[in-house]
Amino acid sequence: MKIIRLDEVNSTNDYAKKHCPENDELTVVTAKKQTHGKGRRGRAFLSGEGGVYASFVCPADKLLTLRAAVAVLETLKRFGAAPLIKWPNDILINNKKICGILTETVQNVSVVGIGINVNNDISAVNDIAATLGSENSPDAVFAELCSAFERYIGFPERELIDKYKKSLILGKNAVWNGLSGTMEGITDEGYLILKTVGGDVVAAGGEVDVISFDNHARV
Numbered sequence: 001m002k003i004i005r006l007d008e009v010n011s012t013n014d015y016a017k018k019h020c021p022e023n024d025e026l027t028v029v030t031a032k033k034q035t036h037g038k039g040r041r042g043r044a045f046l047s048g049e050g051g052v053y054a055s056f057v058c059p060a061d062k063l064l065t066l067r068a069a070v071a072v073l074e075t076l077k078r079f080g081a082a083p084l085i086k087w088p089n090d091i092l093i094n095n096k097k098i099c100g101i102l103t104e105t106v107q108n109v110s111v112v113g114i115g116i117n118v119n120n121d122i123s124a125v126n127d128i129a130a131t132l133g134s135e136n137s138p139d140a141v142f143a144e145l146c147s148a149f150e151r152y153i154g155f156p157e158r159e160l161i162d163k164y165k166k167s168l169i170l171g172k173n174a175v176w177n178g179l180s181g182t183m184e185g186i187t188d189e190g191y192l193i194l195k196t197v198g199g200d201v202v203a204a205g206g207e208v209d210v211i212s213f214d215n216h217a218r219v
Helices: 012-019 064-077 138-152 157-166
Strands: 002-009 027-034 052-059 084-086 090-093 096-106 109-116 173-176 179-186 192-196 199-203 209-211
Touching: 002 012, 012 027, 012 052, 012 096, 012 109, 027 138, 052 138, 064 090, 064 096, 064 109, 064 138, 064 157, 109 138, 157 179, 173 192, 179 199
Parallel strands: 002 027
Antiparallel strands: 027 052, 052 109, 084 090, 090 096, 096 109, 173 179, 173 209, 179 192, 192 199
C-alpha cells in the first residue's frame, strides 16, 4: 500500500481525487488535519489535529462503503471500543458518532474517505460525537486501519455482509425519505430493509434517522 502523508490539507478526498485518480496500487492519503473536511451531502466534518483522516484510492466496488465500515469496526475494537453501524456508513459508540465514511467515484476508481475521532477536540459537538480517548494515538489507529482496509478490500461478499450485519443497528424505529418504519435487515447489495405499515421498503440510497427506544432521540 502506498501512503501519502500530509500535515494539512483542505480535504484528503479532494487531494486524492486530484492527484491519485489512476493509481494501480492501493493508495491512501492521510493528513494530521483538514481545513475543509466534508461528510455526506456536503456537510462539514470537524477535522482538527488528533483524529485520523484518510482517503483510500482503489478500484470501484458496489460494496466498498461496507468494506470500509467493517475495517473501521475491526480497528476500533482493537482499541477496546464497542462500535455499531448506523446504516449505511456512520460508526457509533454509545449512540454518538465516532467515524464517518464518504465514498466518491472518479473515472474508474473510488475514493473512500474515513474520519475517526481519536483524541481531537469535539467539544463543539460532544452531544452527538465521541472519541476513542486521549490514551490512544492517531498514528497507531491509522496503522491498524490500513491493515484492516487492505484485508477487507478483497474479502468474500457473503462473509462481508454477515460481518457488517452483526454490528448493524437493527430493530429500531427509523425514518427514511419521509417513511417511518422498523429497520429489519439488509439486502445482499447492502441496502436497508425498512418494515413500514405498507410493507417492506428497500432503502437504496440516502440515510436514515434512527429513533432511540430509550429516549426517543434521533441519531
